[in-house]
Amino acid sequence: MERTLISGELDQAVAGPKNAHSGKLIVSGAGELAHAPARQGLVDEFWLRVHPMLWATGPRIFDGVAPSAFNWWPRPPYRSGVVWLRYRPATG
Known part of the structure; x- marks a missing residue:
């Protein structure tokens, strides 16, 4: 990595690394950087x-973010009970 x-x-x-790399640009957490x-x-x-x-x-991940529509990408839950939710911004 x-x-x-x-x-x-x-x-x-953000534009530089995002355009220069073929992988994912990941920000982890819920603070100001996220x-x-x-x-x-x-x-x-x-x-x-x-x-x-x-x-x-604790921190709230969407504080200060304008209302937005997202599309959900379903994933099965893990055996531990953890659910992985994936959302992409909805387009027009």
Whole structure:
């Protein structure tokens, strides 16, 4: 797995590695680094893993993101009860 440090304006910094590599550009987590690309429309697909546990506090992945329509890509649940949800932004 290749790692690339990005700097500068996010939309320009993401475009370089995204266009230069044939693989996936992945941001993990729910902090500002994950929020900013979503707010700027730079996300091609969201991967969410839902665990059968609840936490009363913690980061929210979609805080600050404008309402958007997504298409769901179904996946079977894991034996542990974890469900992998994949969503792609809906087109027109």
